[in-house]
Amino acid sequence: GQSLEQPSEVTAVEGAIVQINCTYQTSGFYGLSWYQQHDGGAPTFLSYNALDGLEETGRFSSFLSRSDSYGYLLLQELQMKDSASYFCAVRAGTGGFKTIFGAGTRLFVKA
Amino acid sequence: EPEVTQTPSHQVTQMGQEVILRCVPISNHLYFYWYRQILGQKVEFLVSFYNNEISEKSEIFDDQFSVERPDGSNFTLKIRSTKLEDSAMYFCASSEKTGGNSPLHFGNGTRLTVT
Numbered sequence: 001g002q003s004l005e006q007p008s009e010v011t012a013v014e015g016a017i018v019q020i021n022c023t024y025q026t027s028g029f030y031g032l033s034w035y036q037q038h039d040g041g042a043p044t045f046l047s048y049n050a051l052d053g054l055e056e057t058g059r060f061s062s063f064l065s066r067s068d069s070y071g072y073l074l075l076q077e078l079q080m081k082d083s084a085s086y087f088c089a090v091r092a093g094t095g096g097f098k099t100i101f102g103a104g105t106r107l108f109v110k111a
Numbered sequence: 112e113p114e115v116t117q118t119p120s121h122q123v124t125q126m127g128q129e130v131i132l133r134c135v136p137i138s139n140h141l142y143f144y145w146y147r148q149i150l151g152q153k154v155e156f157l158v159s160f161y162n163n164e165i166s167e168k169s170e171i172f173d174d175q176f177s178v179e180r181p182d183g184s185n186f187t188l189k190i191r192s193t194k195l196e197d198s199a200m201y202f203c204a205s206s207e208k209t210g211g212n213s214p215l216h217f218g219n220g221t222r223l224t225v226t
Contacts, residue, residue, distance in 0.1 A: 099144075
């Protein structure tokens, strides 16, 4: 089966850097993705890592280590609007037809 | 920017009734999905659909659920006999491909309340 573990909650102050970790177990790995979800909203795609290393997209970066089955999302220069839930996700199954999400990390950004 | 649209935004139904949730995926996408999210919990995979057939489904997607692409644009989820525990937000999503670098694009969801 597939499982993803991530912290349930993280709190940080505006302007700071925060790292959200994710460990996964899956058969047929197709890469690790991250999604953001604001309260009452839909999940929106943030980033994707297929290979080991760091991917940077503006204030957000994502890292993957396939040998450790581990990744993280790094958010820099935190803003109040970054307060949301962040989900790591993996494609799974034969052909990667399903994306499985972690339980989500609730990020609270304080002034 | 093209987006996935879902209707209705909120559906209230009585236990035992049938509901149909509707979605219009992004027009050039070939893969379609339904997810559900019980309030405050994780986003759970229900089913994926490609080439007019189910490509993968979860244990949640039992005989009371069905999906259909009745025409070239709509994608529907039917729940035959709703239960109280079916109350959740249901998200439709679509993607261009199945690879991880082909992200899921989600609609804004239908909040289903079963009374």
